[in-house]
Amino acid sequence: MRHIPEETLEDLRTALEAEKAAVEEELAERGKATGSGTWDASSKLEGEEADPADAADQIEELVTNVPLVKELEERLRDINLALKKMSEGTYGRCEVSGEEIPLDRLDANPAARTCIKHAK
Secondary structure, X not given: OOOOOHHHHHHXXXXXXXXXXXXXXXXXXXXXXXXXXXXXXXXXXXXXXXXXXXXXXXXXHHHHHHHHHHHHHHHHHHHHHHHHHHHHOOOOXXXXXXXXXXXXXXXXXXXXXXXXXXXX
């Protein structure tokens, strides 16, 4: 992390923690924690006895929430990994090449795990 000034690193940490809170809030609205660090999609009507129209709405909501919960769950994992790397002093290195990730990339995506060249 030699290439990241301490003040910038703290700004990135603050951004990651704010995004983590937002992602966790969104996950809580669209899913439920399984207890093993993963989430399952849910709907507002889950567990209620629904009439056929409500059941259709519930299915539609689940169809929307399943991929969204998966995406949010992956983002939360990336955020937590970035925060862990900050604590360990390994933050800001490309997981593929080991080279430093440019600051402009980290500013745009503080949870970036790779440089642009190796991004998925």
